[in-house]
Amino acid sequence: MADITLYTYFRSSCSARLRIALHLKQIPFTPVFVNLLRDEQSTPAHRAINPSATVPALVIQRGSAAPVTIPQSLAALEYLDEAFPDKGPTLLPSDPESRALVRTLASIIACDVQPVTNLKILKRVAPLGADRAAWSKDLIEDGLRAYEAVVKSSAGRFSVGDRITFADLCLVPAAWGAERVGVDLGQFPVTSVIVQNLESEDAVRKGHWRTQPDTPEEFRVSQE
Numbered sequence: 001m002a003d004i005t006l007y008t009y010f011r012s013s014c015s016a017r018l019r020i021a022l023h024l025k026q027i028p029f030t031p032v033f034v035n036l037l038r039d040e041q042s043t044p045a046h047r048a049i050n051p052s053a054t055v056p057a058l059v060i061q062r063g064s065a066a067p068v069t070i071p072q073s074l075a076a077l078e079y080l081d082e083a084f085p086d087k088g089p090t091l092l093p094s095d096p097e098s099r100a101l102v103r104t105l106a107s108i109i110a111c112d113v114q115p116v117t118n119l120k121i122l123k124r125v126a127p128l129g130a131d132r133a134a135w136s137k138d139l140i141e142d143g144l145r146a147y148e149a150v151v152k153s154s155a156g157r158f159s160v161g162d163r164i165t166f167a168d169l170c171l172v173p174a175a176w177g178a179e180r181v182g183v184d185l186g187q188f189p190v191t192s193v194i195v196q197n198l199e200s201e202d203a204v205r206k207g208h209w210r211t212q213p214d215t216p217e218e219f220r221v222s223q224e
Contacts, residue, residue, distance in 0.1 A: 001062075002060050002061060002062045002083075003030070003060070003061040003062075004022065004027060004028065004029035004030065004058065004059070004060055004061075005029065005030045005031075005032055005058070005059040005060075005061075006018055006019065006022065006029050006030070006031050006032070006056055006057075006058055006059075007031075007032045007034050007046070007049060007050065007055050007056055007057040007058075007059070008031050008032070008033060008034065008055055008056050008212070008214075009033065009034050009035065009036050009041075009055045009214065010033075010209050010210075010212040010214045010215040010216075010219075011036075011209050012036065012055050012056065013114055013117065013173035013174055013176065013177050014054070014055065014056055014073040014114065014173075015055050015056040015073070016172075016173035016176075016207050016208070016209060017056075017073045017074075017077060017169045017170055017173060018056050018058060018073055018076055018077065018080075019031075019206070019207035019212075020169050020172070020173075020203050020204055020206075020207035021077055021080055021091065021169050021203075022080070022207075023202070023203035023206040023207055024088050024089065024091075024164060024169075024201075024203035025080060025084055025087040025088030025089070025091075026087060026088050027080065027084055027087050027088070031212075031213065031214075033213070033214040034046060034055050035214070036055070036119050041053045041054055041055060049069060049071065050069075050071035051071065052071060052072075053120075054071075054118075054120070056071075056073055056076065057069060057070065057071045058070045058071075058076040058079070058080075060079075060083070073110075074106065074110055074166070074170075077091060077166050077169060078092075078166075081166075089163060089164065091164070091165055091166050091169070092165060092166060093160060093161075093163075093165065098160055098161075101150075101154055101160055101167075102159070102160050102165045102166050102167045103166070104150060105147060105150060105151060105154075105159055105160070105167035105170070105171070106166045106167045106169075106170045108143055108146050108147050108150070109143065109147065109167075109170035109171055109174045110170055112139075112142065112143035112146060113139075113140050113143035113144065113147075113174045113177075113178075114170075114174060114177075116135070116136045116139040116140060116143075117136055117140065117174075117177045117181075122136065133181045133182070136181050137178075137181045137182055137183055140174075140177070140178045140181065140183055141178075141183055141187075143174075144174075144178065144183070144185075144188050144191060145188065147171070147188070147191055148188040148189075148190055148191045151167075151190055151191060151194070152190045155190050155193075155194055157194075157197050158194055158197060158198065159171060159194055164198070164201070164203075168194065168198055171191070171194065171195065171198070172195055172198045172199065172204055173207075173209070175191075175195045176208075176209060208221075
């Protein structure tokens with residue numbers, strides 16, 4: 001048995017990846033809320049956990065052994081799949097070709113889409129005179145266009161067939177962020193249907209940014 005702690009923020013798409021994964025695999029965890037707008041991620045205490053001064057960070061304590069801290073979401077997803085193989089569904093397909101495809105799709109989100117929604121990045125764009133929302137929206141659409149081009153040949157109910165994978169755990173929080181800056185997901189029809197299918201899943205509802213304990217009251221909705 002392991003005690004799992006997740007350092008998270010309700011609107012962090014990278015945190016949402018892990019929240020959904022933990023709920024999907026039915027792994028109990030304790031959330032620790034880090035308010036990015038109050039710059040709590042930059043405190044010395046948090047930097048000791050995540051030197052990047054970001055969220056999430058996944059901390060795993062097994063008995064008296066030293067805790068394992070994973071401060072990057074993709075590495076944490078792989079860890080959960082490898083360390084808890086008997087908990088819930090596996091998040092990577094069994095064959096190498098499909099695994100490479102899942103990792104490709106996840107990387108499109110992690111490398112091309114998510115960075116331009118990152119608060120740290122957006123704070124550096126504003127002084128350059130750019131409209132942060134418009135700048136982010138254009139680049140998000142570029143990333144989703146690439147996702148659509150790849151996923152249209154692999155999609156079933158989800159991104160790669162009919163089982164949720166790493167790719168989906170990255171996609172759905174990115175879609176929430178895209179919608180907040182005015183992206184019309186309808187221009188990516190295959191991706192849009194996948195997102196709709198994901199949003200009907202219980203684990204996704206539990207991991208949604210609007211259902212977290214640290215979600216401000218004006219944004220919060222019931223999981224029902």
